[in-house]
Amino acid sequence: MKQDHISVRGKIVDNETRCEHYHSERDVIAIKFYCCDTYYPCFLCHEETADHPVEVWPKEKYNHKAVLCGKCNSELTIKEYLRTKFICPYCKASYNEGCRRHYHLYFDELKTEK
Ligand SMILES: [Zn+2]
Ligand SMILES: [Zn+2]
Ligand SMILES: [Zn+2]
DSSP: OOOOOBBBOSSBSTOOOOSSOOOOOOOOEEEETTTTTTEEEEEHHHHHHHSSEEEEEBGTTTEEEEETTTTTTOEEHHHHHHSSEEEEEEEEEEEEEEEGGGGTTTTOOOOOOO
């Protein structure tokens, strides 16, 4: 039994934070949005179910916990997450590297990374 006290909104399809948009084996993280302090599995979930535009995390807030591992329910800080090499530091689950392409939708100052 895993604890499930952190609520994730959006179009979730299972209890490992996969959603209608991203649901491969490795799509197991949710990201907390700076604008509403709420976890969503992806930016599309936020776009389709939140009632406001996204605000990205400013760099000086990267020490806040804003990434949730859907496998073990650990929360990572943004800094921690960016250092993970796409493997959960707690349960060793693999994360989807494709998320990298969307960093600019969540985190400020990563816009230039391709
Ligand atoms: Zn929001
Ligand atoms: Zn989604
Ligand atoms: Zn984990």
